[in-house]
Ligand SMILES: Cc1cc2nc3c(=O)[nH]c(=O)nc-3n(C[C@H](O)[C@H](O)[C@H](O)COP(=O)(O)OP(=O)(O)OC[C@H]3O[C@@H](n4cnc5c(N)ncnc54)[C@H](O)[C@@H]3O)c2cc1C
Ligand code: FES
């Protein structure tokens with residue numbers, strides 16, 4: 001990570017992550033993704049580029065998909081964060097996770113958590129997504145294995161499954 | 173230094189292009205929020221808060237009804253995650269030469285409201301990353317005049333999403349305005365194109381206009397000459413779409 005936690009003072013924040021409130025002290029230059037991965041051990045959120053290009057670090061901040069490598073932890077004070085860990089569990093996959101699995105929409109899997117968080121944001125805007133809308137919608141997410149064809153199929157399937165089941169754990 | 177969406181500032185800090193000793197987060201100031209209609213005797217106007225995120229501009233009902241082109245400009249910015257964070261105030265204060273919104277401010281006779289003064293868009297964008305804002309000035313809101321019709325045409329950089337060139341053509345009762353971004357060090361109005369279109373509002377009217385490329389941006393993506401050419405092509409497309 002290019003920004004180290006070398007701030008001289010620390011700031012007290014309260015962040016609700018996957019439904020659980022955390023009271024933490026962070027250096028002012030700590031990134032939200034660092035807070036999630038290194039302070040809370042939620043390593044499902046990945047860092048691909050650290051330059052806001054790849055979307056691997058996508059999480060939901062107050063319900064909207066954002067790149068957590070470009071948000072300071074202190075900016076998440078009093079906010080709700082949802083990460084891939086809060087979306088579903090191994091025994092109870094979120095419909096979008098199930099769709100990625102069913103459509104074989106991952107190879108190495110590195111981009112997958114960010115893709116899924118972005119896909120859920122898209123599906124919350126509309127359940128009937130055509131391929132063009134999906135391709136535009138995942139513009140901020142790069143898959144270095146380039147498996148876009150199956151990702152697009154999975155997002156469409158996941159969106160319709162979500163419309164049918166609506167089992168979001170932490171978002172009304 | 174202020175931070176709003178952080179979509180420009182935080183990557184710049186990582187690259188050590190910015191090294192502020194202190195940051196003031198504007199995101200909890202209610203004075204910077206909201207989109208409302210202003211009752212001006214002459215023009216119908218919309219006031220958009222400085223903290224309005226690009227996706228809020230794109231999805232707002234008042235904007236869709238009275239100034240749909242502004243929603244289209246906002247929807248053309250970067251990607252969904254960036255639009256969920258980036259703000260109107262941050263974008264214009266930053267004045268990136270390839271940012272989309274500056275062209276909209278210029279074409280839509282906008283004025284920028286700070287804590288204590290109003291700056292017209294014509295006097296706001298000064299140079300590369302340079303605006304008429306003084307240290308400490310906050311973009312509280314921006315007032316846009318609503319044109320009779322307007323269209324934005326953008327030649328999008330395929331990787332970054334920024335405008336290689338973007339042209340916004342807006343028609344008001346008192347004439348046409350053409351805002352251009354991406355081509356020069358900062359956004360500007362193409363007055364020669366405005367004159368030509370005021371005489372004849374047709375795509376062909378653009379042909380006779382010479383756009384000198386002196387001082388235009390030239391980089392690995394596009395030469396200055398190519399950018400000058402794109403201004404004419406995009407203006408023609410915008411005019412054609414308004415006539416169709
Ligand atoms: C991957 C990516 C793609 C992008 N693509 C595009 C694109 O296609 N088109 C485009 O136009 N932009 C694009 N952007 C930039 C994006 O629109 C930014 O959101 C915007 O430029 C800055 O807004 P911000 O709120 O994030 O500002 P910040 O990063 O928070 O701040 C930027 C600057 O403005 C100052 N500032 C912030 N708010 C205010 C205010 N209210 N008053 C005074 N000063 C203020 C800050 O001090 C700082 O100097 C992209 C960004 C990324 C990361
Ligand atoms: S790690 Fe955040 S966008 Fe790539």
Ligand code: FES
Nearest residue numbers: 107109143144145
């Ligand atoms: S599956 Fe490997 S990066 Fe997308």
